[in-house]
Amino acid sequence: MDASQLLKGVLDLAVLAVIDEADSYGYDVVRRLREAGLEDVGDASVYGTLRRLFQGGKLSSYVVPSDEGPHRKYYGLTASGRDALAESTKHWERFADTLDSLVGLDRKAAA
C-alpha cells in the first residue's frame, strides 16, 4: 500500500500534532514528521498544509531571527487549531478502531 496516499487524509492531523508538541518552522516540521516514522511525507505537502492551516486560522506564525541562517517562520497552534486537533483526534480514533476491527475480522475469518 502506498503510504503517501494514506498520508493525504491525515496530514492535517499529523502537522497539528507535531506543532502542538512544540512550535516549529517548516523544515523542522518535515524533519520531525519523518523522524516519527512518516518517511514518505513530501516537503511540498507539508508546506502546502502549513499554508492552508495558517490561512484557515488554525496556526499563527512568528519570525525568529537566526544567527546561523535565514530567519525562521515558526508556527504555533491557535485556539481554533487546538479545537481542530482535538476534533480530528476523535475522528482518527474512531476511524482507526473501525479499521482495526475490520482488519481483525478479516484476520479471524482467514484463520
Added chain:
Amino acid sequence: MSTCTLSPASAAYLAAVEAELDDLPFDVRAELLDDLADHLAALDEADDVETGDLEELHRRLGRPAPYAAELRASAGLPQRPPGGAPPTPPRPPLGDRIVATSAYRFVDGYRAELRVTWWAARAVLATLLVAAVTGDASLPLPAVLGSRLVGLVTVGLMLWGSFELGRRQLDGRTNRYGRAIAVGGAAVAGLGVLALGADGFDGQAIVYDGPAGAVPYGMWNTDGEPITNLFVYDAEGNLLHDVLVYDQSGRPVVLDGYGDAVRSQPADANGAPVPNAYPVQERPIEWTPDGRAQAGEPLPPPAVVLPRLDEQGARISDAERYGVPEPAIPVTTIAPVTTIDPASTTTTATSAVAPPG
C-alpha cells in the same frame, strides 16, 4: 519572511518552481516561494545534505513541476491550467508589489518584534494619557493621581492588558468588544501622542513669549565666537555706559561671560545686578605663581572705527523712525552702584546714568 542566500542549484530549483506557479496571484506566489526559499536555504546549510547538485535536489524534493503540483494540492490551490499562465498577466496591485520588495521583506522579518513593541508602546502611551489628565506625565515614570507608585501599578496593568489583548488578537480570539477596545485604545494612544506633543509645544511657546518672559541667553557671531559684551557709541563717537539693551520683542538681551573673566554688572537702585546693562566690566582671570586665581585689570573697550553718520538721519524723531509717539517708559533705574567681583573683596564704583525719563 526572510532573505537568504541560496546555492546556485537551489536558486535554479526555486526559479523553476516559480515558473510553475506563474498563474497564481502575486502575493500567494510570493508566500509559497518564500517558504521554499527558506527550506532550500536550510537544506543548503544542513551538513548531511549535498544540494550543490540540482539532481540531488530533484531526488529529495521531486522535480519542480510535481513539487509545485503537490504544493498546490496540499495548500488547496487550483492546479495550473494546461496553457500555463495567461500570456499577459495583469500588473499586480500596488500593495502586492510593495509586499514583494526587499525592504518590505526585511521589515516583515521583524513583524513579531514590531508587534510586541507596539503592544508595549500603546500601554505606555495610555498610561501617559491617564497621567496627563490626573497628574504628572513625565518620563520615565509618570505620576498617576499624583503618585508615582500608582503610576507604576498603572503601567503594569496597561502592559498586561495590552499584551493580553494582543495575544487574543493574534489567536483570533477577540470578539467585537475586544476589537473595539483595540481600535479605541489605538485612537486614545494617538490622541495622547498629539496631546503630549501639543503640551510640549505650548511649553516652549510660553518660555519665549512676550517681553515679561524668560531672558534670551547668549549670542554668537556668525563665525561661532560667543559675544560677551556690547559697546554702544553715540553719533559723536562717545562710548555710552549703562545702556539697557532689548531685542525686537522687548526682551532683555543677556550675554554670558563663559567663565573666563570676572564680570562686573551694573546694578539697579536695589543693588540687584541688571543683566542687560552694557558694557559690562570684564576682568580676565589670571593665575598667580602659587596657583591662585585673581582678577586682572579691566579689559579696555575694543578699538573700533566709527563711521560718520548722516546728520540728517540723526535728526529723525522716534515717531518717524519707529512709528511710536512717545519714548519707551523706563521701568528700571540704574543707580551708581557696586560691581560684583567674586574674585576680589574690593568693589568698584562705575559711572551710571539713569535712563531718560
